[in-house]
């Protein structure tokens with residue numbers, strides 16, 4: 182019998198909203214997701230794409246969420262033939278460029294959710310930029326893809 186393989190058919194809900202004061206730099210946030218932590222684990226990863234169409238470069242200094250105790254900016258790096266995660270102090274988003282946080286590369290490392298997160302649940306993430314603005318967006322919890 183023909184077995185349909187379920188691909189990555191998860192619809193990413195893309196809603197970028199500006200909170201507080203207006204951003205001096207225009208950043209477009211798309212392709213957002215937060216993976217559901219594995220059973221018994223209290224760590225998760227978040228992905229998003231940041232598009233900076235302005236003439237000014239900005240740095241992402243940190244990310245916060247009311248649903249997580251702590252979020253770190255991480256990248257994957259090859260160390261002695263092994264893929265390891267490294268923590269970044271900040272993330273550069275140069276003028277006119279698109280920075281993707283995606284599996285195998287840059288990501289938000291999200292620690293200690295306030296409760297067990299269900300698939301489909303909404304998560305708010307606040308991006309703290311070097312120009313003293315905070316950009317908030319809402320995304321959804323997605324299941325960890327089957328290997």
Ligand SMILES: [Cu+2]
Nearest residue numbers: 255266288290
């Ligand atoms: Cu990480």
